[in-house]
Amino acid sequence: MKRTLKTRVGVILGALLTAAAAQAQSDPLPSWNDGAAKKAIVDFVQTTTTQGSPKFVPTEERIATFDQDGTLWVEHPIYSQVMYCVDRVPAVVKAKPELANVEPFKTVMSGDREAIAKLSMADLEKIAVATLTGMSVDDFSAEAKKWAAAARDPRWKRPYTELTYLPMQEVLKYLRANGYKTYIVTGGGQDFVRTYAERVYGIPPEQVVGTALGTKYGYDKDGRPFLTKEPKLLLNDNNAGKAEGIHLMIGRRPHAAFGNTAGDREMLEYTGAGDGARLMMLVLHDDAKREYAYGPATGLPDTKVGTFSQALYDEAKKKGWTVISMQKDWKQIFSFEK
Amino acid sequence: MKRTLKTRVGVILGALLTAAAAQAQSDPLPSWNDGAAKKAIVDFVQTTTTQGSPKFVPTEERIATFDQDGTLWVEHPIYSQVMYCVDRVPAVVKAKPELANVEPFKTVMSGDREAIAKLSMADLEKIAVATLTGMSVDDFSAEAKKWAAAARDPRWKRPYTELTYLPMQEVLKYLRANGYKTYIVTGGGQDFVRTYAERVYGIPPEQVVGTALGTKYGYDKDGRPFLTKEPKLLLNDNNAGKAEGIHLMIGRRPHAAFGNTAGDREMLEYTGAGDGARLMMLVLHDDAKREYAYGPATGLPDTKVGTFSQALYDEAKKKGWTVISMQKDWKQIFSFEK
Numbered sequence: 316m317k318r319t320l321k322t323r324v325g326v327i328l329g330a331l332l333t334a335a336a337a338q339a340q341s342d343p344l345p346s347w348n349d350g351a352a353k354k355a356i357v358d359f360v361q362t363t364t365t366q367g368s369p370k371f372v373p374t375e376e377r378i379a380t381f382d383q384d385g386t387l388w389v390e391h392p393i394y395s396q397v398m399y400c401v402d403r404v405p406a407v408v409k410a411k412p413e414l415a416n417v418e419p420f421k422t423v424m425s426g427d428r429e430a431i432a433k434l435s436m437a438d439l440e441k442i443a444v445a446t447l448t449g450m451s452v453d454d455f456s457a458e459a460k461k462w463a464a465a466a467r468d469p470r471w472k473r474p475y476t477e478l479t480y481l482p483m484q485e486v487l488k489y490l491r492a493n494g495y496k497t498y499i500v501t502g503g504g505q506d507f508v509r510t511y512a513e514r515v516y517g518i519p520p521e522q523v524v525g526t527a528l529g530t531k532y533g534y535d536k537d538g539r540p541f542l543t544k545e546p547k548l549l550l551n552d553n554n555a556g557k558a559e560g561i562h563l564m565i566g567r568r569p570h571a572a573f574g575n576t577a578g579d580r581e582m583l584e585y586t587g588a589g590d591g592a593r594l595m596m597l598v599l600h601d602d603a604k605r606e607y608a609y610g611p612a613t614g615l616p617d618t619k620v621g622t623f624s625q626a627l628y629d630e631a632k633k634k635g636w637t638v639i640s641m642q643k644d645w646k647q648i649f650s651f652e653k
Numbered sequence: 654m655k656r657t658l659k660t661r662v663g664v665i666l667g668a669l670l671t672a673a674a675a676q677a678q679s680d681p682l683p684s685w686n687d688g689a690a691k692k693a694i695v696d697f698v699q700t701t702t703t704q705g706s707p708k709f710v711p712t713e714e715r716i717a718t719f720d721q722d723g724t725l726w727v728e729h730p731i732y733s734q735v736m737y738c739v740d741r742v743p744a745v746v747k748a749k750p751e752l753a754n755v756e757p758f759k760t761v762m763s764g765d766r767e768a769i770a771k772l773s774m775a776d777l778e779k780i781a782v783a784t785l786t787g788m789s790v791d792d793f794s795a796e797a798k799k800w801a802a803a804a805r806d807p808r809w810k811r812p813y814t815e816l817t818y819l820p821m822q823e824v825l826k827y828l829r830a831n832g833y834k835t836y837i838v839t840g841g842g843q844d845f846v847r848t849y850a851e852r853v854y855g856i857p858p859e860q861v862v863g864t865a866l867g868t869k870y871g872y873d874k875d876g877r878p879f880l881t882k883e884p885k886l887l888l889n890d891n892n893a894g895k896a897e898g899i900h901l902m903i904g905r906r907p908h909a910a911f912g913n914t915a916g917d918r919e920m921l922e923y924t925g926a927g928d929g930a931r932l933m934m935l936v937l938h939d940d941a942k943r944e945y946a947y948g949p950a951t952g953l954p955d956t957k958v959g960t961f962s963q964a965l966y967d968e969a970k971k972k973g974w975t976v977i978s979m980q981k982d983w984k985q986i987f988s989f990e991k
Binding site: 375452496505506509513519520521523527529530531532539540541542549550555558559562563564565566567581584585588 | 843844851858865877879880887896905923926
């Protein structure tokens with residue numbers, strides 16, 4: 316009797332395991348065309364998560380880091396967070412009317428898109444400081460969420476948060492399903508990206524590493540404590556800052572890293588310098604029709620936003636990093652395409 | 654037939670669930686005496702994790718933060734990390750012989766324990782900079798691990814890492830078993846604590862927030878990248894810095910916070926300022942026999958190491974934070990006691 320029961324339970328468990336195996340064998344990356352890029356991802360996951368594999372990685376060491384702008388979502392014609400800052404200027408000028416006649420606020424208030432596009436890095440920094448600091452972290456978070464719900468990308472007429480790449484969303488889910496902790500490591504503002512990362516990418520705030528400003532602890536009139544965003548740069552999470560930020564915030568070397576610009580170079584180098592299996596990938600925007608085309612690597616048009624230099628391309632080839640061709644490797648780019 | 658099978662599987666599952674429920678009902682905090690402190694912990698966990706409870710907290714929001722020195726392990730007569738720095742001085746002087754006749758290194762090299770104990774904060778900072786920076790993060794980590802394995806606390810003649818409080822280890826496990834992510838939020842060095850936190854507390858590096866110095870990305874002779882620890886303070890994770898560090902590194906407000914000194918005040922205030930159920934607890938060292946007794950709160954001896962001020966005690970009483978009496982609330986303090 317006991318034996319029979321055991322056998323029957325065995326049959327049920329066997330059926331369940333077969334179903335699970337079948338599911339595991341179904342394509343985890345359906346938006347990817349077959350090719351070297353897709354194969355590199357699948358091989359990496361299999362080799363690092365199969366018990367007994369010489370390159371097996373224990374669960375707690377399974378860390379994967381992703382640049383955001385241009386890697387997980389659209390960054391052209393300009394980073395979404397710059398749009399947020401520009402869109403916030405009228406409210407800032409309303410609160411401080413004396414700024415209306417001071418550059419660069421005057422240019423932004425003019426609404427002249429061409430003039431705005433030509434603002435210098437120093438001007439954009441002034442706008443960033445004015446629009447991202449001086450309020451409580453809770454007020455900032457509420458404003459950023461309101462903006463994300465209302466703002467629309469001019470080309471696709473959709474919220475910026477819908478312009479994420481479906482193939483990369485699949486990679487995030489595939490890695491997580493295999494025990495990887497997925498992190499965003501972005502040059503964008505840490506507090507900004509945290510306001511939507513959980514909803515948009517399934518990545519919780521504590522797994523968002525970004526350019527970070529300091530905060531200052533204080534009390535309101537009722538003695539309730541709150542944090543104010545300060546114009547003090549703690550971490551410039553670009554270039555070498557990405558490797559440094561990973562050490563600061565995660566404290567482990569990633570086993571996989573994804574980027575798309577020279578600003579991701581050090582993150583990929585740092586990842587690749589570890590032992591065992593490591594996966595380094597760069598998204599090349601070579602699809603002017605479905606998204607954008609820019610490099611200047613491989614002769615693509617040059618750009619100041621999301622520069623993929625020829626030097627980076629050469630380093631990738633030399634070190635065995637995989638370059639993802641948006642045009643050839645991605646069957647579908649956005650989830651809203653049919 | 655199918656029905657029978659279902660029923661039998663149901664019986665097995667039922668038995669498993671009953672066993673699980675029995676285990677859940679067994680005492681999760683056996684080293685705690687019954688009393689207000691133990692009750693506060695159990696009530697908090699039950700009220701925040703029971704589906705349908707008005708104070709239910711979704712799993713992703715379950716964050717609990719713990720000070721380390723004096724909260725999770727012994728901090729008297731002096732913080733373990735200070736001992737690490739002092740023990741490292743001979744190696745530093747060997748590498749830079751010119752320091753042998755410069756204070757405070759001269760005093761440390763003299764081996765005069767009384768003189769060492771009297772070193773000023775400024776002197777200790779000089780020692781910290783000399784012993785914690787200027788090497789790669791990998792070299793630092795290897796040194797710290799070597800030290801932790803070899804060094805012994807003078808009173809218990811055991812590795813410092815064995816001097817953790819068993820009742821607090823139970824709280825960490827109990828919270829984690831109920832879906833809480835446990836973080837260390839320490840005034841100690843983030844890189845230092847990360848070298849043993851996973852082994853000693855089950856807390857991974859990415860869940861250790863501490864006083865953090867910057868690092869600098871560079872390459873060795875073979876072009877392999879590495880990070881060097883720099884004498885640049887990024888986060889002073891004490892007092893207001895604990896609330897600021899929690900925002901920087903976690904980005905969510907904790908639901909529970911544990912500390913033992915005035916340096917934990919802002920962390921507990923920040924935790925308590927959130928909505929819903931929040932648990933704030935302070936360990937009072939009032940057990941000279943089994944550990945140490947210091948305050949000066951409640952008339953205990955005053956101390957410079959781990960000061961629990963009367964003002965903090967009064968704030969705790971006023972705000973409904975729970976003060977844990979080591980003497981009355983803890984049945985057993987260390988796991989090595991029988």
